[in-house]
Amino acid sequence: MNEKGLNTLExxxxxxxxxxxxxxxxxxxxxxxxxxxxxxxxxxKDLDETQDAVKILRLRGGIPLPQLVNVKPHMKRLDMGASLNGKELAAVGRVLRTTNEIKLFFKDLADSEIELVRLFDWIDKLENLPDISRRLNQSIENDGHITDEASPVLHNIRQNILRSESAIRAKLQEFTRGKSAKYLSEALITIRNERYVIPVKAEYRGQFGGAVHDQSATGQTLFIEPQAIVEMNNRLREQQLAQADEERRILAELSELIAPFTAEILENAYILGHFDFVNAKAQYASSIKATEPTISVENDIFLRQARHPLLDSKKVVANDIMLGKDYQAIVVTGPNTGGKTITLKTLGLIQMMGQSGLNIPTSEGSRIGIFEDIFADIGDEQSIEQSLSTFSAHMTNIVSILANINDRSLVLFDELGAGTDPQEGAALAISILDAVGAKGSYTVATTHYPELKAYGFNRAGTINASMEFDSVTLQPTYRLLIGIPGRSNAFDISRKIGLDSAIVDQAQSLTDQDSQDLNEMISDLMSKRKEAEDEALALQVQLTDATKLHDDLAKEYGDFVTQRESMTNKAKEKANDIVADAEIDADKIIKKIRQMQITQGQAIKEHKLIDAKSQLSQMHQPTDALKKNKVLQRAKSKQEFRVNDDVLVKTYGQQGVLVKKMSKTEWEVQLGILKMKISEDDLQKVHVESDKKDRTVFKNAASTSTSTSLDLRGQRYDDAMSQVDQYIDSVLLAGYASVTIVHGKGTGALRTGITDYLKANRHVKSFEFAAPNAGGNGATIVHFK
Incomplete structure (x- = not known):
């Protein structure tokens, strides 16, 4: 469709x-x-899919889809022979896991006998890749971190790293807590150049030997790697490099595992995206109370209680709009701000929505047509750049419309012929409507010209309409009245607001008789319409009462049937109890008879005894008169735990993945790098969140006492800069991503000193002043690498 029409109708x-x-x-x-x-x-097809999604939204709360990134670039890189990083592999794993979850979700819908028109067809196109999905879940966490279970080698390396770090910290704590603590600027352990160091006062640099890796901005503190831990740091660095090599190897191996299935993964991602699309259409339809329209190939449009989708549904006035069956053109008249333009936009935009496969904001039973194009000349088209007046701009647009319309076009004109001499404008409007009608296009036009009221009566296939105006309150009601032209209200309004009656009477005498007759005819039509509406309202009240009575009777009958079945079952159960007691007595009698047969030799035939007992057994009545409820069975099955399910461990408040079932009531759960045996009572199924917080790689005990902000206001320059240096070291060791330094505004000397320090610090990634409402240039936010 033409872009101008799409833009005009928003x-x-x-x-x-x-x-x-x-x-x-x-x-x-x-x-x-x-x-x-x-x-x-x-x-x-698209309307059917939207309706399927609406049914799922109503019955199941929507299709459960997590946040998924676009994996097309990842698959393209694999096709080129490249390897993916951890986050990219995690995105692929999320697609595969979601594929499995969606297939199970739709299987449950099918088992629950929920009928869908189109969406079941997509499920067969989804490809499960269980081995790849299992390997990715085992090796890569959702944030892209490689787990210890990715390979035995990686697990051993990380264990060695933990032991080495523990040994180094233990050795350094001998310096920070022992006699050597007096040589330190601060009793803490930090890292420089990926090696553990301690802050030593510059005058004692020779006390520990080893290497200097950094110094404070003032030069008073040196960050020294003591000779006693050089070999330990070397060993740790070798282990870290080995870890990086093993992680690269794992990523390459996983990438090679996925590479042959890029087409299947892309298809899965596309289908999941399509489910997300139809799910969004259903949620949007629910938000605007939209319904599914039927399609009329004859363009017989009937929009019941149509509302503009971009306006507040609680405030907008709904209108019935009909076009195409008895007439192909509507001429709408009425006062300014009466709702004529909104009515035009409502018709055009709803028609576009329906042809896009969307539900439309109307009542049930609405129909749309199919138009090859929808043209709209609405609003002020004045163009200063092109030196066009409002009239010229409208005419330029109309010329373009007339050149492109056919019998499958819908044309919307707002204030047709306005902006020029009224007599000439009315003549042009009539001629333009005739030209549009000659091409068979469907038209709705608004106008102020009274000549077009007569046009609506005289032209075949054309009807008048108007926006209702309440002459009592002097306010528009925004209701569209099909078949009734707009009546001039100038005289009535003038009288209401106090204009001398003599002046009004003289003005009426100056109008021609035809105009007065037309207004009287319109007034009579509106009066009769009001009578018809009052009668329809009374009938509607009667119908509502009758419907309520019918519903009450139906409910009472349903309750009666349910109660009858319940009482019947209770009676049968009681009868069965009586029969059971009788069977016990009968067994005793039969036992005695058999005993008599044995002891006294009386001839009693065995089959007669069996027949007698069978007759007693047949007196039992079935008590379960209801069929088995498959929906309840499926609901119970849905809560069952399965391998690879994402769960919440209630005791710890942590999410994990089910690895395997250990016993009847216990599961092995993967919690990060740990595996634990957890009781089913402590587990709860969850949906995986798309975004997780960054993992903390290293955390020192100092992190629990280090604040995320430093307030230096009121301090001297040298003391403040020394505190900044020590504070930055502390937060780096704590592993903080960003902190705030509050230095105040003052003379600006302290702010300048802190800025120079941050520029020279190699661990600072970036920094900026705080937001105006958070201190402005009196505080600096620092981000670390």
Whole structure:
């Protein structure tokens, strides 16, 4: 469709509202490509999918989809022979895990006998890759971190690193807590150049031997690696390098494992994105109370209680709009600000939404047509750049419209012929409507010209309409009245606001008789319409009462049937109890008879005894008169735990993944790098969150006492700079990503000194002043590498 029509009717804003419900990048791409279609089968297919998603939203709360990134670039790199990093492999693993979850979700829908028109067809196209998914889940966490279980070698290396770090810290603590502590600027252990060091006062640099790796900004503190731990640091560095090599090897191995299945993974990602798209359409439909329209290939449009989708549904006035069956053109008249323009936009935008496969903001039973194009000449088209007046701009647009319309076009004119001499404008408006009608296009036009009221009566296939105006309150009601032209209210309004009656009477005498007759006819039509509406309202009240009575009777009958079945079952159970007691007595009698047969030799036939007991057994009545409830069975099955399920361990408040079942009531759960045996009572199924906090690689005990902000206000320059140096060391050791230094504004000397220090510190990634409401240039936020 033409871009001008889409922009004029604000189609893009509808797409923006749908985007608010999207959770995957692939789904976002589908929303971006959304546009009205003209193929009946495609439109109906998309409407069916939207309705399927609406049913799932109502019955199951929607299709459960997590945040998924676009894996197309990752698959392209694999096809080129490259290896993926941890985050990229985690994204692929999330797609595969979601694929499995969606297949199980739709299987549950099928088992629950929930009927869908289209969406089940997509499920068969999803490819499960269980071995790859299992390996990725075992090796890569959601944030891209490689787990210890990725390989035995990596596990051993990390254990060695932990032992080495523990030994180094223990050795350095001999310096920070022993007699040597007096040579230190501060009793802490930190890291410089990826080696453990301690802060030594410059005058005691020779006390520990070893190497100097850094110094404070003032030069008063040297960060020294004591000779006693040089070999330990060397060993640790070798282990860290071995860890990096093993991690690279694992990433390459996993990339090679995935590479042959890039096409299947891309297809899975596309289908998941499509499910996200239809899910978003359903959620959007729910938010605006939209319904599924039927499609009329004859363009017989009937929008019941149509509302503009971009306006507040609680405030907007709904209107019935009909076009195409009995008339192809509507001429709408009425006062300014009466709702004529909104009515035009509502018709055009709803038609575009329906042709895009979206539910529309109307009541049930609405119909849309199929138009090859929708043209709109709405609003002030004045162009200063092109030196065009409002009238000229409108005419330029109308010329373009007339050159492109056909019998499958919908044309919307707002204030047709306005902006010029009224007599000439009315004549042009009539001629333009005739030209549009000659091409068979469907038209709705608004106007102020009274000549077009007569046009609506005289032209075949054309009808008048108006926006209702309450002459009592002197306010528009925004209701569209089909078949009634707009009546001039100038005289009534003038009288209401106090204009002398003689002046009003004289003005009326100056109008021609035809105009007065037309206004009287319009007034009579509106009066009769009001009577018809009052009668319809009374009938509606009666219908509502009758419907309520019918519903009450139906409910009472249902309760009666349920109670009857319950009482019948209780009676049968009681009868069975009586029969059971009788069977016990019968068994005793039969036992005695057999005893008599043995002891007294009386001839009693065995089959007669069996028949007698069978007759007693047949007196039992079945008590379960209801069929087995498959929905309840599926609901119970859904709560069962399975391998690779994501769960919450309630005791620890941590999420993990089920590895294997250890016993009837216990599971082995992967919690980060740990595996624990947890009781089922302590587990709860969860959906995996898309974003997790960054992992903390190293945390010293000092981190628990180090604040994320440093307040230096009121301190001398030298003392403040010394504190900054020590504070930066502390927060680096604590592993903080960012901190705030509050230095105040003052003369600016301290701020300048801190800025120079941060520029020279190699561990600082970036820094900036705080937001205006958080201190402005009186505070600096520091981000570390």
């Amino acid at each position: 189609y893009q804003k509808v797409k923006q509202q749908i985007q608010a419900f999207i959770s995957t990048e692939s789904g976002q791409e589908e929303v971006n490509g959304l546009k009205p279609m003209i193929d009946l089968e495609k439109i109906q």
